[in-house]
Amino acid sequence: MNSEQTPGLYIHIPFCLSKCLYCDFYSSTTLSALPHFLEALFKEMAMYRNQFNPFNTVYIGGGTPSLLSPQQLESILIRTREIFDLTSNPEITVETNPADLSQSYLESIREIGINRINIGVQSFDQKVLGFLGRRHSVKQAISAIEASRKAGFHNIGLDLIYGVPEQTIDSWLDILKQAVVFAPEHLSCYQLTLEAHTPLGKRYQAGEFSIPGEDLQYELFMKTPQFLEDMGYIHYEVSNFARGTEYTSRHNQKYWDHSPYLGLGPAAHSFQNNRRWWNYRSVDQYVTAINAGNSPLEETEILTMDQLRLEALYFGLRTKKGVNFEDFRNRYQYDLLAEKEKTLSKLQEEGFISLQDGHLYPTPTGLAIADRISLI
Numbered sequence: 001m002n003s004e005q006t007p008g009l010y011i012h013i014p015f016c017l018s019k020c021l022y023c024d025f026y027s028s029t030t031l032s033a034l035p036h037f038l039e040a041l042f043k044e045m046a047m048y049r050n051q052f053n054p055f056n057t058v059y060i061g062g063g064t065p066s067l068l069s070p071q072q073l074e075s076i077l078i079r080t081r082e083i084f085d086l087t088s089n090p091e092i093t094v095e096t097n098p099a100d101l102s103q104s105y106l107e108s109i110r111e112i113g114i115n116r117i118n119i120g121v122q123s124f125d126q127k128v129l130g131f132l133g134r135r136h137s138v139k140q141a142i143s144a145i146e147a148s149r150k151a152g153f154h155n156i157g158l159d160l161i162y163g164v165p166e167q168t169i170d171s172w173l174d175i176l177k178q179a180v181v182f183a184p185e186h187l188s189c190y191q192l193t194l195e196a197h198t199p200l201g202k203r204y205q206a207g208e209f210s211i212p213g214e215d216l217q218y219e220l221f222m223k224t225p226q227f228l229e230d231m232g233y234i235h236y237e238v239s240n241f242a243r244g245t246e247y248t249s250r251h252n253q254k255y256w257d258h259s260p261y262l263g264l265g266p267a268a269h270s271f272q273n274n275r276r277w278w279n280y281r282s283v284d285q286y287v288t289a290i291n292a293g294n295s296p297l298e299e300t301e302i303l304t305m306d307q308l309r310l311e312a313l314y315f316g317l318r319t320k321k322g323v324n325f326e327d328f329r330n331r332y333q334y335d336l337l338a339e340k341e342k343t344l345s346k347l348q349e350e351g352f353i354s355l356q357d358g359h360l361y362p363t364p365t366g367l368a369i370a371d372r373i374s375l376i
């Protein structure tokens with residue numbers, strides 16, 4: 001582990017008031033289980049005492065963490081500090097739904113030490129929010145962003161979704177223009193994915209609506225950095241943009257560079273050295289296992305060097321940092337430059353990657369098709 005690879009802590013809050021129609025994340029709408037979940041979470045924290053210290057990021061995600069009261073969020077942070085060590089200036093993020101964010105709520109969660117807020121805006125078009133089955137309105141999204149600033153948040157991230165039915169380049173650029181008015185420090189722009197088992201996935205399969213075809217999706221993807229870079233944002237990962245390097249997500253970086261991270265709560269994933277493990281994807285199973293004194297682990301996998309290499313390349317091709325050939329050779333025992341000279345030259349000629357200063361970087365076109373580039 002080098003100095004950049006300080007561990008991160010992820011805490012999954014597995015509750016939502018209602019399910020969005022496209023959602024594939026694990027969350028339950030049975031809020032009565034929340035107190036039992038919190039008790040179990042504190043016990044799970046204790047199971048990992050001394051195994052990861054110190055963390056320099058804490059990411060409270062979900063689900064909908066903003067369903068928790070400021071006191072409940074504070075109790076999580078107090079336990080975290082009691083059980084684990086945190087570095088002196090940790091990034092502490094909470095994911096939120098705009099509908100939950102009153103001025104007093106935001107001031108309270110800022111006071112307990114949360115210094116980064118991610119707001120699930122998704123769209124500034126009320127029709128799109130309705131289609132996605134979101135429980136907040138555009139009006140609530142706008143007042144949540146303004147109230148977050150007023151509450152003293154200097155690191156605000158907005159999530160947006162594109163590629164919805166009837167989307168045009170202009171309608172997407174219009175959404176982006178509305179977002180940058182608030183000068184958020186971070187923007188995540190995700191293409192709508194329609195998993196078959198979600199309500200929207202089923203309606204799509206039944207032919208009830210269509211979404212932009214591949215060419216338009218590609219254009220939507222390419223226009224996004226063109227617009228946001230003009231507005232001063234850095235396109236640092238396929239879907240992520242920051243208004244300066246200091247605002248890139250320190251926590252998410254850990255998923256992309258094989259840093260260790262501990263994930264707590266149902267369905268949460270963890271990674272350390274070459275081992276990945278994850279918890280039951282069910283609040284009931286999670287709470288029952290922990291209360292019986294057992295681990296809530298559903299499965300563990302040990303990654304081979306080949307698997308680690310493939311993952312490192314996959315992530316490297318999705319990030320602006322790219323792949324440093326020397327680091328790659330040291331860490332994954334593979335001389336990419338020597339072993340894959342022909343493939344690299346071909347990808348460079350095709351305009352998908354560039355090779356400079358001992359690095360492989362994805363080009364903008366390369367980022368658009370990062371999932372499909374194969375190197376080894």
Ligand code: SF4
Nearest residue numbers: 016019020023062063
């Ligand atoms: S708020 Fe997030 S986690 Fe909850 S249902 Fe909607 S998309 Fe899924």
